[in-house]
Amino acid sequence: MTSKTAALNIASALFGAVALAAIVAPPAANAADLAKCYGISLAGQNSCANQAGTHSCAGQSKVNYDGSEWRAVGSAAICTELGGQAQAFKGVNPKKA
Numbered sequence: 064m065t066s067k068t069a070a071l072n073i074a075s076a077l078f079g080a081v082a083l084a085a086i087v088a089p090p091a092a093n094a095a096d097l098a099k100c101y102g103i104s105l106a107g108q109n110s111c112a113n114q115a116g117t118h119s120c121a122g123q124s125k126v127n128y129d130g131s132e133w134r135a136v137g138s139a140a141i142c143t144e145l146g147g148q149a150q151a152f153k154g155v156n157p158k159k160a
Contacts, residue, residue: 098149099133100142102156110135114151128159 101114109124114131118124124132130152136142139149146158 097135097137098139098142100136100145100147100149101133101151102128102130102159103136103142103145103147104128104132104134109133126155128156130154130156 099110104110104124105127106124107122109121109129109132111121111133112119113124113129113133126132130148133151134147136145136147142149146156148156
């Protein structure tokens, strides 16, 4: 394989990866259009800091359906459909556990 062929293969692979990411990743939603939904996140799948202030980043929840952990959803109605709550609460979501 020549260096020109290798470079073309690498360029093709990178282009394909970027194109796939553009197809798979949904467009970023406007933060104002999202609602916090508490008690629906699996461990490690929360959207951001928890209500208790024990961590400040996404993906750091330790317990499934923790009432102080939230996930961003499209609206308050979607949160209700998912069995969550618009306000933080203590304990684990009994609707999900």
